[in-house]
Amino acid sequence: MRLILILFVTLSMFSPVVMAQEGAGGAVSATEQQASPAVDDLIRILQDDAARAQLIDRLRAEVPEDTAASADVADFSIARQLANYTQGAAQGASATARAVVRAVAEVRGLVDGSLHLDVNAIQTVLVGLLAVAAGLFGSYFLLRLAANAAMSRILRDVRRRGWPTRIGKIASAIVIDGISIVFAWGLGYVVALNVETTPTGQVGLYQALLLNAFLVVELSKLASRVLLAPRHPEARFVPVADSNAVYWSFWIGRVISLIGYTFMFASPALAQSISRALAAGVQVVVMSTAVAIGVLVVLQNRDDVRAWLAHRAERRNHDPLGRLLLVLGQYWHILAILYLVGLLLVWFANPDDALPFMLGATAQSIIAVIIGVLVLGFVGRFVSGGLELPEDVQERLPLLEGRLKAFVPRVMLVIRWIVLALVVIAIGQAWSLFDFVGWLSTDEGLGVAGAVTSAALIVVVAVVLHIVVASWVEYRLSPKGGRAPSSRETTLLNLFKNAFTVALVIFGSMLALAQIGVNIAPLLAGAGVVGLAIGFGAQKLVQDIITGIFIQFENIMNVGDVVAVGDKSGVVEKLTIRSVTIRDLSGTVHLVPFSSVDQVSNMMRGFSYHVAEIGVAYDSDITAVKAAMHEAFEQVMQTELSEFVLADFEMQGVTGFGDSAITVRGRIKTVPGQQWGVGRRYNEYLKQVFSERGIEIPYPHVTFVQGGEARASGRVLRHGDRGASAEQGEG
Incomplete structure (x- = not known):
């Protein structure tokens, strides 16, 4: 590289080689002949070591060492860039001011007659232009009438249709509106091709400018009509009132027409026919007028927009986004006015580069905000509309709808924040605040995006698995699934669901953290240390778990059983690997850890007995007492409780002699858990039979x-x- 640099500098210092080709033979020029001795001298110097060293020293003396470095620093310093931008802005503003001054002078010349124009040529152009304008706008007016009628017919009952049909009808209406613009543009070209002021088959420059300006302006206005839909509220995407839609559509259309026809038709036509200075002056006046209109519109709607933003914040219960909307509502008009004035000043300073950039960034920002609002609106309607499952699914899985209603709003909240983040990123990308797309295309960006996406998918899959397993367990436990589950199935399935949930949370969290770059090896080691600490320090907990495991293996109790655990008895409502939850007869809930359980008494295994121990007076006839007890049992068997009785009445006879009574005992074998109901009915009938037969039930004297x-x-x-x-x- 050093030899190439020396060769290049030497050639530049001595004599540049100018290649020229003269005539068909390609003879060598005189300059080329003079350069040949210089090249020979350079070759001779490069071949001689001493001469080459002297040449290098001379070149180093001519070029300072820090020249290149200082140039690089100056080129990339912030001060230099700011100075260049300020210099360009000042020059642009000066050029715009000079153009305005020249435009005023030329208008004055047109008024006092000092500036002469070809009146006949201008008249010819105006005649052709008016003919094309009449055909263009006249046909567009008629086509718009037909399009509005067709759109009204299509969108008449669109609100009563489903989303696919509704979107299809709205898309059809938009296509019809766009076709009216394209047809009018095509008819304008037909008129332009046949107007007498231009040769047949040709379109004049000014006519082409008008037609192209019409196409761009009307398509831009179509975009605003699609969002606001002033004539068709049923197809409106933006949630605003009819009056506001008409107001904003009117002013947006006027500003688009003013700027579009000026910059795409009037200004180029004036620059071509009269002067560029006059065209520039017209642009300045139109831009100033458009900004003034924008400022007036902002001031007129200051309170309405503030109230609308406050209403939106109130609907969001003043969450962080709602508070942001409140602050924006207080100062939105100031920000809008500053933006409009800044847009005008930037255009004055650099109309060629800055204005297209700001307009493009503004359009992209508006599109990003509109898409974000539409997505958020759809999400909000989905959440507010509720989630209703079919009746057969609700019967089989009664808890699934509640579970989904608790899960879906949280997912939609996450989606809302993601959409807001994407809108902010799109706005920053549009204004070149950062190059997110460029960063995303790098290896680092792809790695981060892939990691975040993988972690999110793992979390979503984990949640879906939890819902699926919980719903499956619920389906198996539902008696409407075809077979009533046993107590053992209920217990084991609930234990499985709890264990699966814990394992899913642990492994899902670990995998998600590993995907985003967190080293989970210390977490696993820490979990081992914690487990060891629990093993040494929490002996009761370990005892609870071990005892619970053996209780489950031995199948001594299940959910729904009536048991006596220690000094507590009642119905088992919940059974985990560590404890049992019991509700007693008074409704009190007791949580009993298995480490405190010495024995378990289950009153609902296989079958049960109601033991009737009846005390009668000493002078009673025992045979009559036994007959009365059998008669009471026969009355029980005539009731609906007979289906719970498994065998005949078992009479065991006299079992004891008390201080004032003889005890006679009998048993009724029942279905597990029904002994108490059958026993209460039996005691009721036995009292009646004893009263009828005069059998005395003694009481203390x-x-x-x-x-x-x-x-x-x-x-x-x-x-x-x-x-x-x-x-x-x-x-």
Whole structure:
């Protein structure tokens, strides 16, 4: 590279080689002949080591060492870039001001007659231009009438249709509106090709400018009509009132027409026919007028937009985005006015480069915001519309709809924040605040995007698996699934669901963290250390789990069983690997850890007995008592409880002699868990039978015996007092 640099500099210093070809023979010029000795001298110097060294020293003396470095620093310094931009802006503003001054001078010349124009040529051009304009705008007016009628017919009942049909009808209406513009543009070209002021088969320059300006302007206005739909509220994408839609559509259309026809037709036509200075002056006036209109529109709608943003914030319950909308509502008009004024100033400074950039960035930002609003609106309607499952699914899976209603809003909230982030990124990309697309195309960007996407997919898959497994367990536990689940199935399936959820959370979190670059090896090691610490320090917890595992293996109790665990008894409502939850007869819930369980008594295994131990008086006929007990059982068997009785009444006879009663015992074998209901009904009928047959059920009596001390003290009970005292002593 050094030899090439020396050769290039030497050739530049001595004599440049100018190649010229003269005539058909290609003879060598005189300059080329003079360059040959210089080349020979250079070759001779390069071949001689001493001469070459002297040449290198001379070149180094001529070029300072820090020249290139200082140039590079100056070229890439922020101060130099700011100075270049300021210099360009000042020059652009100066050029715009000089153009305005020249335009004023030329208008003055046109008024006082000092500037002469070819009136006949201008008249010829105007006649042809007016003919094309009449055909263009006249045909467009008629086509618009027909298009509006067709669109009204298509969109008449669009609100009562589903989303696919609704989108199809709206798309058809948009196509019809666009076809009216294209047809009018085509008819304008037909008129331009046949107007007498131009040769047949040709289109004049000014006519082509008008036609192209018409196409661009009307298509831009079509985009605003698609969003606001002032004539067809049923097809409106932006949630605004009819009056606001008409207002904004009117002013947006006027500003688009003013700027579009000026820059695409009037200004080029004036530059071609009169002067560029006059065209530039017209552009300045039109841009100033458009900005003034924009400022007036902003001031007129300051309060309405603030109220609308406040309403949106209130609907969002003043969440972070809602508070941002409130702040934006207070100062949005100031930001809008500053933007419009800045747009005008930037255009004054650099109309060729800055204005297209700002307009393009603004258009891209508006498109990004509109798409974001549409997506957020769709998400909001989806959430507010509710999620309803078919009736057969609700019968089989009654908890699935509630589970989805709890899960879907959270997912939609995440989607909302993602959409907002994408809108911000799109706006920053449009204004060149950062190059997100360029960064995303790099290896680092692709790696980050892939990691985040993979982590998000893992989380989504984990949540979907949880819903699927929970719904499957619910389906298996539902008696409407075809077969009623047993208590053992209920217990094991609930345990499986809990264990699967815990494992899914742990492994899903680990995999998601690993995808985003987190080293999970320390987490796994920490989990091992924590497990070891639990093993040493939480012996009760380990005992709970081990005892629970053996209880499950032995199948001593399940959900729904009536058990006695320690000093607590009741219905098992929840059974985990560590504890059991019991609800007693009074409704109190008891959580009993398995480490405190010495024994478990299950009252609902296989079958049950209602044990009837009846006390009768000593003078009762035992045979009559047994017959009465059998009769009460026969009455029970005539009721709806007979289906729960598994065998005949089992009479066991006299089992004991008490202080005041003889105990007669019998048993009724029932379905597990039904012994209490059958027993209560049996006791009710037995009391009735005993009353009918005169069988006495004894109760405690107290007999007062009058002793010597009572007689000596004079405290002698009379007959009436004895009876009253006896009655008071009954218990």
